[in-house]
Amino acid sequence: MHSLLSVPLMVKGKAIGVINVYKSTQYEFTEEEVHLLSSLADQSAIAIENARLYEKMVTLQEEIRRVEKLGVLGELAMEMAHEIRNPLTIIKMLLYALPVDDRKDLTVIEGEIDRINKIVSQFLNYARSEGPQWRDVDINQTLDNTLLLVSHRLNRQKIHLEKEADPDLPFLKGDPDKIGQVFLNLVINAVEAMPEGGTLNICTRNTGQHILVEIADTGQGISQEMKEKIFLPFVTTKKGGLGLGLPIVRRIVEEHKGEISVDGQEGHGTTFRVWFPLERGI
Ligand SMILES: Nc1ncnc2c1ncn2[C@@H]1O[C@H](COP(=O)(O)OP(=O)(O)O)[C@@H](O)[C@H]1O
Ligand SMILES: [Mg+2]
Structure with missing residues (x-):
């Protein structure tokens, strides 16, 4: 004949586990023992809940940090895009004022400037986040x-x-x-x-x-x-x-x-x- 005393671990009215005490012989647990185990269960439940909340908080903090990183990257991307575009516009304007014999090279340079512009535009679109158009x-x-x-x-x-x-x-x-x-x-x-x-x-x-x-x-x-x-x-x-x-x-x-x-x-x-x-x- 065995004896078992089982006490639930309660958090906010919900059982998150149990503490069991076994005895290999028949035994009637005293009121004092039941009381002791109950308060142990209460203390444990609080400790477990605290650990869970702490874990959740750390995860949330990590997520916030990552999202912030993303926001900063987006802003940086936009700033960089403008910084690149302005000088490109000036270069393109001045290009045709240059005293160059071979206009073919100029066409290539112009093509490459357009390419950079296009890449910057794409990057900018990517960094922006607006509703669907x-x-x-x-x-x-x-x-x-x-x-x-x-x-x-x-x-x-x-x-x-x-x-x-x-x-x-x-x-x-x-x-x-x-x-x-x-x-x-x-x-x-x-x-x-x-x-x-x-x-x-x-x-x-x-x-x-x-x-x-x-x-x-x-x-x-x-x-x-x-x-x-x-x-x-x-x-x-x-x-x-x-x-x-x-x-x-x-x-x-x-x-x-x-x-x-x-x-x-x-x-x-x-x-x-x-x-x-x-x-x-x-
Ligand atoms: N083409 C792929 N080949 C192998 N693994 C991939 C591929 N695409 C996505 N993954 C996996 O999915 C994960 C999540 O991708 P993603 O959401 O783009 O985030 P990140 O690229 O920042 O890790 C990656 O870390 C990788 O493990
Ligand atoms: Mg990815």
């Missing part, structure tokens, strides 16, 4: 703009780009800047997954009901366990990563009533697919 979006063009931003990095990292753009894509009703953000985040993640080089495969397709965009890399891939979490905020495996890229991507895709999926095996690359419905059905 519904327009006709050319998905292939938006992808090209994104790739322009990372082309240098692709070269430097020896990443081979394979692109298969459906030439008959209809316009999509959406926000071109936000869709650009989706592509940029996915492409940058792909690039970051291939530090030793690889292939970035991008294709667009008209499925009849959707525009499908596929962004595939031959990088390290994502484990099954991570796949379930990557769209949650602040989930990152990168040193200095913010873990906000994919949550933002998913939010924008959902704003467009679209869907996103992730595919691939650990060690064998990753494929992200985004479906944008052609009829938003609002």
Whole structure:
């Protein structure tokens, strides 16, 4: 015959656990013992709750710090963009006043200035976060703009780009800047997954009901366990990563009533697919 005294650990009227005391013989616990265990349980419950609250507070503080970091980065980006644009405008103006014989070089220089301007504009759009602006979006063009931003990095990292753009894509009703953000985040993640080089495969397709965009890399891939979490905020495996890229991507895709999926095996690359419905059905 055994004896058991069981006392719940109560926090705000909810049981979060129990303390059990066993005796291998038959025994009747005295009132004093019951009282002692109850007050031990109360003290323990308070200590456990405090530890939980503390853990929550530390996590929240960490999140606040990360969001602040992001805000500062956005501001910095805007300031930098303006600082770059102003001298570029002056250079372009003065360019044609130069006494140069070969105008061909000037055309090249002008082309490069336009390219820098375009990159800065893209970056600025990315840093700004406004509500969606519904327009006709050319998905292939938006992808090209994104790739322009990372082309240098692709070269430097020896990443081979394979692109298969459906030439008959209809316009999509959406926000071109936000869709650009989706592509940029996915492409940058792909690039970051291939530090030793690889292939970035991008294709667009008209499925009849959707525009499908596929962004595939031959990088390290994502484990099954991570796949379930990557769209949650602040989930990152990168040193200095913010873990906000994919949550933002998913939010924008959902704003467009679209869907996103992730595919691939650990060690064998990753494929992200985004479906944008052609009829938003609002
Ligand atoms: N193409 C990819 N290949 C491998 N892992 C990826 C890829 N894209 C995303 N991930 C994983 O998802 C995590 C979250 O991505 P993201 O939200 O963009 O945040 P961050 O890039 O700041 O880490 C990454 O840290 C990485 O572990
Ligand atoms: Mg990212």
